[in-house]
């Protein structure tokens with residue numbers, strides 16, 4: 001399977017930030033892995049223009065579950081696709097916290113994204129309190145069952161394991177802990193969508209940076225990363241892309 005280096009710019013970036021994309025493309029014109037950046041929605045069309053004909057894919061960070069209608073401030077999956085997006089991040093822990101998104105809402109958004117032809121990147125992960133209580137697999141299993149559409153095909157789904165306590169903190173689980181979760185994810189995903197699961201890219205996210213990328217990418221069933229802070233700078237994201245391409 002092709003591996004995926006995905007960057008989540010979160011609420012960062014203006015037109016000036018597109019110079020980082022140009023630098024990334026110049027340094028990595030044809031990497032041996034998939035590359036994706038998910039900028040704020042205001043930059044999707046311009047980034048997609050820049051990326052046209054290159055190895056870089058562009059994605060959104062959320063979408064509405066409905067195709068259109070009276071939902072001020074929201075964007076539909078079809079609108080993201082129309083702007084040039086191929087992927088959309090759904091159920092990121094910041095949305096689950098800031099906007100109280102539930103598994104059921106993430107499921108509905110993922111179905112809408114897949115109908116619109118987007119790849120749904122579904123994020124799941126435990127809080128620190130849940131890990132300390134020994135509930136990690138329990139929590140992840142529930143989120144997966146609640147938010148991954150049952151009929152998902154491999155080419156329309158990516159699952160990102162992002163421990164909430166590792167996001168933006170500089171802390172990461174141990175290699176053994178990541179390995180345990182990813183093996184569990186593959187098993188649960190297989191139970192949910194059958195043989196298609198083997199082709200689904202399983203990403204690790206949470207404080208991935210150039211200095212720890214190679215050891216994380218060596219973990220079985222880690223097919224790439226969802227990178228926040230380190231995706232904002234071409235040099236850092238490029239180093240992570242290079243580590244993945246070499247893995």
Ligand code: PGA
Nearest residue numbers: 167168206207227228229
């Ligand atoms: P981080 O964020 O790499 O800055 O920890 C990861 C994410 O939230 O996707």
